[in-house]
Amino acid sequence: MLELIDIGKVYRDGRHAVSGMTLRLGPGVLGLLGPNGAGKSSLMRICATVTRPSSGSLLFDGADAVAEPEPLRRALGYLPQDFGVHPQLNAWEFLSYLAAAKGLSARSARARIGELLETVNLTGAARRPLGGYSGGMLRRVGIAQSLLADPRVLVVDEPTAGLDPEERVRFRNLLSDLAADRTVLLSTHIVSDIESVASEIAVMVGGRLVRRGSPTELLREVSGRVWELTIAPEQVPMVRARHVVSRTLRTDTGVRLRVLADGTPSFDARPVEPGLEDVYLAVVGSTGTPGELP
Numbered sequence: 001m002l003e004l005i006d007i008g009k010v011y012r013d014g015r016h017a018v019s020g021m022t023l024r025l026g027p028g029v030l031g032l033l034g035p036n037g038a039g040k041s042s043l044m045r046i047c048a049t050v051t052r053p054s055s056g057s058l059l060f061d062g063a064d065a066v067a068e069p070e071p072l073r074r075a076l077g078y079l080p081q082d083f084g085v086h087p088q089l090n091a092w093e094f095l096s097y098l099a100a101a102k103g104l105s106a107r108s109a110r111a112r113i114g115e116l117l118e119t120v121n122l123t124g125a126a127r128r129p130l131g132g133y134s135g136g137m138l139r140r141v142g143i144a145q146s147l148l149a150d151p152r153v154l155v156v157d158e159p160t161a162g163l164d165p166e167e168r169v170r171f172r173n174l175l176s177d178l179a180a181d182r183t184v185l186l187s188t189h190i191v192s193d194i195e196s197v198a199s200e201i202a203v204m205v206g207g208r209l210v211r212r213g214s215p216t217e218l219l220r221e222v223s224g225r226v227w228e229l230t231i232a233p234e235q236v237p238m239v240r241a242r243h244v245v246s247r248t249l250r251t252d253t254g255v256r257l258r259v260l261a262d263g264t265p266s267f268d269a270r271p272v273e274p275g276l277e278d279v280y281l282a283v284v285g286s287t288g289t290p291g292e293l294p
């Protein structure tokens with residue numbers, strides 16, 4: 001169990017990246033959503049004990065993980081946003097090197113690496129130097145390294161960046177399997193990454209937690225406020241000025257918009273089932289600033 005209590009992070013230049021962040025993480029996936037610069041990576045680095053918080057406490061199984069980070073580090077898998085590799089090593093060598101650094105015996109490392117390369121679909125490329133890998137392949141090596149020591153706590157920062165749609169689905173399924181008996185903290189600004197896997201969602205804006213709840217709880221917040229309407233292209237700016245528009249689609253009959261509005265935005269608008277994307281936009285607004293929900 002990982003607990004963040006009133007965590008703050010102020011960088012040397014005086015920038016407040018995280019403020020008053022209190023979160024309790026149990027088993028399951030906590031999806032951390034927020035626009036660029038919201039402070040997600042800073043918070044992830046604190047949870048991974050890479051950065052120390054400027055204020056507040058981080059507890060792991062009830063013990064201070066800032067003063068004594070080792071127990072958390074032993075239980076942790078971490079995929080940072082910027083994940084560096086040695087380009088001259090191949091995937092097998094690179095993972096072996098990291099496994100040794102994590103204290104795995106050569107024998108269990110061999111078995112584990114074979115298994116993980118299979119999981120991330122890199123068995124065929126395992127003996128090719130990482131320098132020749134695509135961004136998506138490197139991401140998959142990153143995912144594999146985060147799972148090397150079979151971590152109880154998994155912290156993954158924008159794990160699906162650079163993955164193609166098929167790899168994304170594969171990764172989502174992998175996370176669902178892993179989360180059954182583990183704590184997973186996953187940050188992203190792509191709602192569909194966590195829509196089907198997160199048991200809880202936290203939304204961060206400007207370093208602060210602005211929403212937290214299960215997908216069902218969050219969906220309830222926008223229930224009855226999501227509409228679809230088809231209008232002429234020249235009317236689009238007017239609707240945008242009045243409402244948060246979560247989707248735009250050009251059709252033969254005009255532009256189909258999905259909008260958030262407290263009442264019917266126009267008499268031919270029809271109510272539609274809300275999605276998490278609508279919730280996210282309602283919270284952060286289309287400009288990235290927090291909006292108020294009733």
Ligand SMILES: Nc1ncnc2c1ncn2[C@@H]1O[C@H](COP(=O)(O)OP(=O)(O)OP(=O)(O)O)[C@@H](O)[C@H]1O
Nearest residue numbers: 011013015017034035036037038039040041042043
């Ligand atoms: N090492 C650092 N020194 C100074 N400022 C930093 C540092 N790291 C992050 N920041 C600043 O802190 C704020 C939060 O950044 P952070 O990377 O945590 O956000 P983020 O939500 O992960 O965004 P992104 O998705 O773009 O990475 C930003 O204003 C950023 O410029």
